[in-house]
Amino acid sequence: MDISAAKAALRKAALARRDLITDIESRAFADRLAKIGAGLVAEKRARTASAFWSIGTEPRTLPLLQNLARQGIATTLPVMQGRGTPLLFRLWREGEPLNEVKWGIKEPLESAAEALPDLLFVPLAAYDKAGNRLGYGAGFYDRTLAKLRALKPVTAIGVAYDIQEMPEIPTDATDEKLDYVLTNHALIVCK
Numbered sequence: 001m002d003i004s005a006a007k008a009a010l011r012k013a014a015l016a017r018r019d020l021i022t023d024i025e026s027r028a029f030a031d032r033l034a035k036i037g038a039g040l041v042a043e044k045r046a047r048t049a050s051a052f053w054s055i056g057t058e059p060r061t062l063p064l065l066q067n068l069a070r071q072g073i074a075t076t077l078p079v080m081q082g083r084g085t086p087l088l089f090r091l092w093r094e095g096e097p098l099n100e101v102k103w104g105i106k107e108p109l110e111s112a113a114e115a116l117p118d119l120l121f122v123p124l125a126a127y128d129k130a131g132n133r134l135g136y137g138a139g140f141y142d143r144t145l146a147k148l149r150a151l152k153p154v155t156a157i158g159v160a161y162d163i164q165e166m167p168e169i170p171t172d173a174t175d176e177k178l179d180y181v182l183t184n185h186a187l188i189v190c191k
Helices: 003-018 024-042 062-070 140-151
Strands: 048-050 075-081 088-091 097-101 106-108 119-122 155-159 180-182 187-189
Touching: 024 119, 024 155, 024 180, 062 075, 075 106, 088 106, 088 155, 119 140
Parallel strands: 048 075, 048 119, 119 155, 155 180
Antiparallel strands: 075 088, 097 106, 180 187
């Protein structure tokens, strides 16, 4: 099996697992993410942090964004610029308007200021303990992390449920590693 087929099979299995998460588990993880995620931002002394706008069964990130804003951290959401390009980040706080774009993702308006995050909470389909991340297949975060890491030190924290862990994620030269994975039960320091 080639790497693309292997990734597709793992992605399908991991997302099927994630679809089994109950609403109670989802709410509990949102609270955990808001508390522990904010602690990581403080520990890393990040002045600007990015989280993704949750869609479908992804872990809920709005409580995290709210908590960070209460702590005076500048919060951003990613904005897609087109297939094959890195994401850019625009400042956003709860209550500010958003555009709904592809896949139901919400993004800040073009009038929102751009900012480079110091720390990113990253969505994923699957992960392994070595920090390998399997995304949704478009490579947005790999290109984005590569670009940001070429500019400055950046911390990448994958956000997932324990059941999305795989023994090993196949990788290629374009895949960027995570520094941590924050799950509903653990904080994994990736090696």
